[in-house]
Amino acid sequence: MRLDEYVTVYDVARRFPSIADLRNLCRSLAMVDAILSPDWEGRYCSFNAGWADGEEMASMRNGSGDEYSIVFSAAGAYVRGFDHEASMSPYGNDGEPWPGVIDEVPEVFRRFVEEPAFTDEDEVPVVTSCLWRGATDDRWQHGVIDFPAGCSDPDGATGLFELLVDRSPEAFQRFAEDYYEVPVDLEAVRDVYDLRPLSQKLVSSLNSEVTLAELAEDIAEIGYPQPVRDAI
Secondary structure, eight states: OOOOSOOOHHHHHHHOOOHHHHHHHHHHHHHHHHHHOOSGGGOSEEEEEEEETTEEEEEEEOSSSOEEEEEEETTEEEEEEEOTTOTTOGGGTTTSOOTTSSTTOOHHHHHHHTOGGGBOTTOOBOOSEEEEEETTOSSOBOOOOOOOTTOSSTTSHHHHTHHHHSOOHHHHHHHHHHHTOSOOOHHHHHHHHTTOOOOHHHHHHHOTTOOTGGGHHHHHHHTOOOOOTTOO
């Protein structure tokens, strides 16, 4: 499903997959991005399977100031999104997160609200949209929010989470061809989305200038399935 109209975190919560499926998707996005963009600084999506003890983090940075972070832990998953131009930015609200965005985050995830990586130099949470889901929850949760009137994309959810809502390889192909300005092999993207172990042939079909051996550190950091022994 493409986000052809503006949505909010309310809509995203209804469309997000399970925690396990979201984690797998985030690993796939990070892996295909690592192949397309060997320079880490230029990547759109990343995944760190060893972010902290017992915790993994998926992240996105679009290079223009918008980002998301998703922490996966035994407690479940916590999602923070920030659109720097959103009407609900803390920087347009007297330096405070928009009412309701993080007020109801449960105690088990509360420390992520105050996580230094997710706050600015004044310890203000850098957030315009927030979701969470406990390990035993049957759906994604969000705060009760009075969205600003007259704003088409008040919390930035439309652009921030598009690849997590439309989970098709075709959606990534469209995005990547626009973002990286190169042709992107759809079947190769399908293979990575299926978490198939990489081969040099698969890597080369996405980026002929990258070798499988050069991706070893990325594969380990992402926690992507290891290549077959003779694939390098």
